[in-house]
Amino acid sequence: MSITFPPPGYIPVESAIEGIEIYKPAPVEEKQPDTVDFSCPQCGAKTAYSIADGGLKCTSCGFYEPPAKEIVGRGAQEFEFKVETMEQAARGWGQARKQIECQSCYAITVLPPGQMTLTCPFCGSSSVVQGDASQDALRPRFIIPFKQTLEECRAKVDEWLGSNWLTPRKLRQVAGLGTFTTIYLPFWTFDAKTLATWRAQVGYDHTERYYSNGEWKTRTVTQWRWESGNVSRLFDDLLVSGTAKIKEGVLARINTFNMNNLAPYEATYLAGYQAQSYDTPLETAWENGRSQMREDTRLACRANALDHGGDHIRSFTMELDFGDESWRHILLPVYLATYDYGEENYQVVVNGETGAVGGERPIDWTKIIILIAAALALTVVAGLIGIAVPPLLCVAGMLFIGTIVGAIALVSYAQSIIDPNRTRWTPFRRKTS
Amino acid sequence: MSQPVDWSALWNIECQAVACEHCNNAYLVPSSVGVVRCPTCQGDDLDPLEADAEQMAYSQPPELVLGYTIEETNALQRILKFTDNIPLRPKDIQPQNLRGRLRRVYLPMWLVDGDIQATWQAEAGYFYEVVSHREQLASGQWQSREVKERRTRWEPRVGRLARHYDNVIAPALERFGRIRQALGDSDISKAAAYTPEAVQSAFVCLPDRSPDDAWAEAIKGFQSSAAEECRKAAEADEIREYRWSPEVEKRNWTQLLIPFYSTYYLDDEGEPRMIYINGQTGQVWGHRQTSLRRAQTAALISAGVALLFFVLSLLAFFLAVAVPPVVALGVIGLLVAAVFGIVGLVRLLHASQFNKKNQADLGFTL
Numbered sequence: 001m002s003i004t005f006p007p008p009g010y011i012p013v014e015s016a017i018e019g020i021e022i023y024k025p026a027p028v029e030e031k032q033p034d035t036v037d038f039s040c041p042q043c044g045a046k047t048a049y050s051i052a053d054g055g056l057k058c059t060s061c062g063f064y065e066p067p068a069k070e071i072v073g074r075g076a077q078e079f080e081f082k083v084e085t086m087e088q089a090a091r092g093w094g095q096a097r098k099q100i101e102c103q104s105c106y107a108i109t110v111l112p113p114g115q116m117t118l119t120c121p122f123c124g125s126s127s128v129v130q131g132d133a134s135q136d137a138l139r140p141r142f143i144i145p146f147k148q149t150l151e152e153c154r155a156k157v158d159e160w161l162g163s164n165w166l167t168p169r170k171l172r173q174v175a176g177l178g179t180f181t182t183i184y185l186p187f188w189t190f191d192a193k194t195l196a197t198w199r200a201q202v203g204y205d206h207t208e209r210y211y212s213n214g215e216w217k218t219r220t221v222t223q224w225r226w227e228s229g230n231v232s233r234l235f236d237d238l239l240v241s242g243t244a245k246i247k248e249g250v251l252a253r254i255n256t257f258n259m260n261n262l263a264p265y266e267a268t269y270l271a272g273y274q275a276q277s278y279d280t281p282l283e284t285a286w287e288n289g290r291s292q293m294r295e296d297t298r299l300a301c302r303a304n305a306l307d308h309g310g311d312h313i314r315s316f317t318m319e320l321d322f323g324d325e326s327w328r329h330i331l332l333p334v335y336l337a338t339y340d341y342g343e344e345n346y347q348v349v350v351n352g353e354t355g356a357v358g359g360e361r362p363i364d365w366t367k368i369i370i371l372i373a374a375a376l377a378l379t380v381v382a383g384l385i386g387i388a389v390p391p392l393l394c395v396a397g398m399l400f401i402g403t404i405v406g407a408i409a410l411v412s413y414a415q416s417i418i419d420p421n422r423t424r425w426t427p428f429r430r431k432t433s
Numbered sequence: 434m435s436q437p438v439d440w441s442a443l444w445n446i447e448c449q450a451v452a453c454e455h456c457n458n459a460y461l462v463p464s465s466v467g468v469v470r471c472p473t474c475q476g477d478d479l480d481p482l483e484a485d486a487e488q489m490a491y492s493q494p495p496e497l498v499l500g501y502t503i504e505e506t507n508a509l510q511r512i513l514k515f516t517d518n519i520p521l522r523p524k525d526i527q528p529q530n531l532r533g534r535l536r537r538v539y540l541p542m543w544l545v546d547g548d549i550q551a552t553w554q555a556e557a558g559y560f561y562e563v564v565s566h567r568e569q570l571a572s573g574q575w576q577s578r579e580v581k582e583r584r585t586r587w588e589p590r591v592g593r594l595a596r597h598y599d600n601v602i603a604p605a606l607e608r609f610g611r612i613r614q615a616l617g618d619s620d621i622s623k624a625a626a627y628t629p630e631a632v633q634s635a636f637v638c639l640p641d642r643s644p645d646d647a648w649a650e651a652i653k654g655f656q657s658s659a660a661e662e663c664r665k666a667a668e669a670d671e672i673r674e675y676r677w678s679p680e681v682e683k684r685n686w687t688q689l690l691i692p693f694y695s696t697y698y699l700d701d702e703g704e705p706r707m708i709y710i711n712g713q714t715g716q717v718w719g720h721r722q723t724s725l726r727r728a729q730t731a732a733l734i735s736a737g738v739a740l741l742f743f744v745l746s747l748l749a750f751f752l753a754v755a756v757p758p759v760v761a762l763g764v765i766g767l768l769v770a771a772v773f774g775i776v777g778l779v780r781l782l783h784a785s786q787f788n789k790k791n792q793a794d795l796g797f798t799l
Contacts, residue, residue: 005552007591015592017666022592080584082563294568294575320568 048272051146056268067145069264074237076142076262078191078326081286107245108277139329140186142262145269146333146352150180153335153350160348160357166414168364171341182352184270184331186242186278189259190289192235192325196318198301199228203312222312231301235293240285242278242329246336246349253358254351257332261353265331275331282327294320363414371410375403437483444494446629450639454478459489461637472536472636472695475705491605491640495541495688497624498631501712505535508694508710515708515717516698521727521784523706525699534697537635537712539690540612543603543644544621545651546687551594551679553663558585558671590667594677598658603651605640605688615718616711619691623713627690637690644686655679701726721791728784735777742770 006012010023040047045060055066148156161171203222210217237259241251263269280288301318333352338345341362348359379399386393440450440461447464455476470477503511509532516526560583568577600621604610625631656677664672692712697705700722708719746766753760 005591005593010591013590013667015666016668017596017662019596020592020594020663020666022590022663022667024588024590080563081565082561082584290566290568290577298570316570318570320570322566322568325563325565 046272049145049269051149054145056271065268067263067266067268069266071261071263072142073260073262076264076328076330078189078328081325081327105245107243108279140265140331142328143184143265143269143331144257144259144261144333144353145263146182146273147261148333148335148350148352148355150182150335152355153180153352156355156357157337157348157350160359161361164361164417166363166367166417167361168341171362179337180350181336182273183334183336184273184275185246185334186276186280187330187332188240188242188278188280188282188285188289189237189328189330190235190240190286190293190325191237191327192290192293193323194231194233194235194293194297194320195323196231196233196297196301196320197228198231198305198316198318199226200302200305200316201225201314202227202305202308202310203314204309205311224314227305227308227310229301229304231297231304233293233297233300235296237328238289238292240280240289240292242280242285243276244280245276246347247360250347250349250358250360254334254349254354254356256351256354256356258353262330269331278329282329286325286327290322293322361417363417365414368410368414372403372407375399375406379403437485438489438492440492443492444629444632446633450482450484451479452482454480459639459641461632461639463633463635463637465633466636472538473707475697475707489639490643490646491688493688495627495690497544497621497687497689498539498627499619499621499624499689499691499713500631501537501692502623503694503710503712503715505532505694507715508535508712511710511715511717512696512708515719516721519721519723520787521723521731521780523698523700523722523724523727530698531696531708536695538693538695539632539635539637540609540693541605541638541640542609542689542691543605543640543642543647543651544600544687544689545603545644545654546597546599546683546685547601547655547681548597548683549594549655549659549679549681551659551677552592553594553659553675553677554589554591555660555663555675556587556673557590557664557667557669558587558673560584560670561586585671587673590663590669592663592666594659594663596659596662598655600687601651601654601658603644603647603654605642605647606638607641609642616693616709617714617716619711619713621689621691624689632690635692640688652679652681655681700724721787723784723787725784725788728781732777732781735773735780739770739773739777742766742773746770 005021006023009026011026013022013024015022039045040058040061040063042063043058043061045058047056047058047063047065049055050057050064053064055064057064161167201224203224205220205222207218207220210219239255239257241248278285297320298318302313302316305313305316335350335352337348339348340346344362346360346362348357350357379396382392382396382399386396438450440448444461448461449464450459450461452459453471453474453476455478456471456474458471458473459482460472460479471479509528512531513528516522516531519526562581562583565580565582566577567580568575570576602621606612656675656679659677659679660672660675663675664670694710694712695707697707700706701724706720706722708717710717743766746763749759749763749766753763
């Protein structure tokens with residue numbers, strides 16, 4: 001063993017025993033300057049991240065600088081749930097940015113230097129005040145850069161707005177969709193392995209013949225048996241939102257991000273864009289993530305219980321162990337817009353990577369009322385004719401029931417368009433438990 | 434022409450050096466003890482040792498002697514407790530036999546001191562805790578509880594070391610490692626300077642490894658001590674992959690005698706079965722052999738009783754033709770016969786398995 005002391009890249013550490021010197025590898029310190037100058041080294045004009053070129057570009061002279069770090073994808077470093085990690089996690093944003101807090105919806109948005117946007121991208125409110133950038137937030141380590149340009153995004157939103165016959169015809173003209181906010185939203189990703197042991201009574205149906213009242217009949221009989229089993233599930237990069245300002249239903253519709261495009265965080269990606277710090281802390285997000293994993297594993301256990309020909313389950317219990325849990329804090333690209341229609345304020349979100357659109361849309365209630373009124377009129381007509389031709393009374397009755405059911409379904413569907421957080425009413429949905 | 438070692442003059446005690454033809458161990462036997470049998474193997478082929486100093490690994494008297502803290506009476510109690518667990522003990526296991534054959538034996542070991550200068554590298558392990566979860570679904574409700582798991586974070590460390598180490602243990606006997614494993618370590622801090630009186634009533638085993646020969650083992654001891662110190666210096670919880678380049682100066686070798694007892698009992702074939710005790714800690718190790726002869730006798734008695742009940746049962750069945758209720762006695766007799774038969778068989782098998790298991794545990798002799 002030949003070591004030159006101190007070895008290159010090693011720094012001395014305090015020794016608890018006299019006569020023993022100790023060296024450890026110098027920690028890799030990420031350079032986090034207080035401010036990053038996004039001015040062109042050639043002409044001095046402002047530079048910003050170009051979505052089309054995938055790097056920093058000068059709008060004046062065309063100078064181009066690619067990101068310093070390469071895409072790492074799903075191999076991006078993950079962190080264990082240890083107290084030390086939380087405490088040691090680097091803090092701050094790496095670039096001096098300003099933070100505004102909306103006095104209407106209390107959303108906190110971090111803004112690029114020099115930009116004094118006074119319109120909240122979430123609610124459109126103009127009553128905002130400036131505050132210092134929060135330094136107690138865990139710094140995001142990875143990011144998926146924008147891939148969809150503003151023009152592509154706008155076209156997709158236009159298409160989306162006109163894609164539903166229930167939305168008002170003049171919506172596209174009235175909605176002020178001229179201002180899209182390009183913003184990076186905070187997300188958490190979680191990995192874990194679940195190992196579940198279940199126990200339940202599994203029912204096996206069989207038919208049997210029996211003699212009753214002088215004739216042979218058949219009936220279905222369920223035989224119950226206590227059974228148990230083990231199920232293991234692996235969860236990789238389960239995405240949980242780090243912001244509560246965008247409705248879950250909206251986020252669920254744009255959640256088509258490809259984790260293979262994860263890149264190490266660089267301030268370059270944020271040049272010219274906004275980024276929101278998380279307001280759903282790690283513990284809360286992990287609770288949400290665990291809840292999803294738990295439910296997924298529970299369904300897998302029930303499927304496992306019915307794997308051997310069982311038809312029913314009762315007295316189901318299970319124990320679940322989580323293992324190899326890890327997390328990441330990442331930023332994902334989103335176009336965000338709010339618009340007014342009538343007296344209401346609506347939100348539209350576009351996935352900045354894939355172009356998936358989600359959001360709230362107003363409903364033309366006149367169309368719904370006309371439709372229901374037409375159906376009722378038809379029922380009344382059928383009923384009147386039915387006085388003369390009695391068999392038509394039956395048709396009228398069926399029409400009436402159909403109208404009522406149809407009206408409920410239509411209103412429910414309309415509600416899900418207005419508010420994506422509402423689950424669509426599906427009359428024949430199979431119960432999962 | 435070299436002269437045979439004058440042990441009495443060298444050790445300042447009236448004694449005789451002998452070597453066992455059977456196990457090749459060499460002993461110094463004080464006149465007060467008298468040469469009886471080899472304390473290691475109980476062989477009676479003890480020949481006077483006519484070797485010169487160059488033929489011996491080491492002939493000098495020890496610097497230190499560790500005294501006996503376990504007296505003969507106490508040692509005997511421990512031996513009897515040790516043999517208590519033997520089922521169907523050989524008849525020779527009697528307190529008076531074991532007491533009469535109890536011998537004091539001193540075994541040598543080396544203690545090495547030295548100044549070490551070294552460069553080293555290792556992986557230091559630091560414990561940390563992660564929070565995991567264990568959940569239970571019962572009656573449709575999830576109950577969640579946190580579980581803390583301890584993990585180790587390994588970090589590379591290199592360094593330099595300039596330290597003095599005292600009393601690093603090195604073997605003076607080839608079989609020393611196995612002896613330590615069986616009879617444990619002694620507290621060497623209680624060692625006293627050698628005096629002829631200290632060894633007057635004991636066999637003293639002579640080293641078969643010289644300091645030069647034992648150095649390879651000694652350096653491992655130094656490395657082990659250094660690794661432990663480096664772990665403490667780095668305030669680590671564990672250390673692994675410790676490698677170093679040492680330079681040792683001011684080596685000082687000390688011979689220390691550590692106390693043991695040996696005794697034996699005779700098995701069915703009249704072969705001696707050894708039992709050893711650490712004279713300082715009282716740890717016992719030895720052969721545990723059940724008497725197969727006694728087991729066979731017990732099994733035969735059981736079989737005889739079983740046969741007797743079987744015959745009585747048959748008679749009861751014959752009688753039952755005339756007096757039907759007697760059939761119950763026949764059934765009971767058959768059951769008792771079966772129980773005695775099984776008991777006999779189990780005792781025989783158990784004795785055989787016990788010997789087989791304890792035979793596999795044997796690894797060395799003192």
